[in-house]
Amino acid sequence: MPSEFSLTRQVEFHETDMAGIMHFANFFRWMETCETAFYRSLGLPLISFVPGKVVGWPRVNVSCAYRAPLRFNDTVVVKLFVKKLTTRSVTYVFQFRKDGALCATGEVTAVCVTGDAGSGMVAQPIPADVRAQLQEASEAAWS
Template sequence: MPYEHKLIRRVEFPETDMAGIVHFTNFFRYMEYAEHDFYRSLGHSVIMPHLNPPLGFPRVHASCDYKKPIRFEDMLEIHLLVKEKRARVLSYIFKFRKEGETEEIARGALTVVCVSHVPGKMEAVPIPAGLADQIQVAPAELLG
């Protein structure tokens, strides 16, 4: 059962500031890209419009600590690890590295809640078994 997922992508010019360093806000996009790719790797999507009512996973927490810059044209490895899994909640940590290197350049966290999209309101609901059964929590030694 998956508890981790890796995504590698090139840093593009519009993601950088005037110094050619990735702007801090893009790390939140990178976490979202990796999360969505994780769901796709399991045969799902971050939104589930085919269910009645449709489901989605809005964020209730997002954070990122920066340790070292990454620059335009660098290859960035985004390592998603499942930190916590509850009936309605998934928490992830993200370790960012330059491809081929071991030093962490940033570390992020996301907590998402499964919600139903009923017109005019959102309500926390259990994660569908078809998805929840495919996800497990990463071993503690990988989370540190």
């Protein structure tokens, strides 16, 4: 059962501002990209469109703390850690590292939901096949 995952990316020109620094919003996009790759590595769908099944994982809390800028062409390792797993939600911690140095940390909490008859969302327990493949990382790994 995995508790962590890594993805290596390079900062693209379109992800930077006029100073050549990665725009803050792109850290959130990279967190989602890493989460999606994590689920793919487990052979799990991140979103299911089958009626009555899980339809998604909306975010209920997100944050990012920046320590050092990432610039155009920098190669960055984004590491995901499963921080907390509850009945209906999962919280991830993300680390952004360039040449081993910590540049930013992020956190995302997502809730498992299905669609209701009124086009809304209803929280539901994380499906057993998903839960069986997730494990909380030790705090020492991500802190």
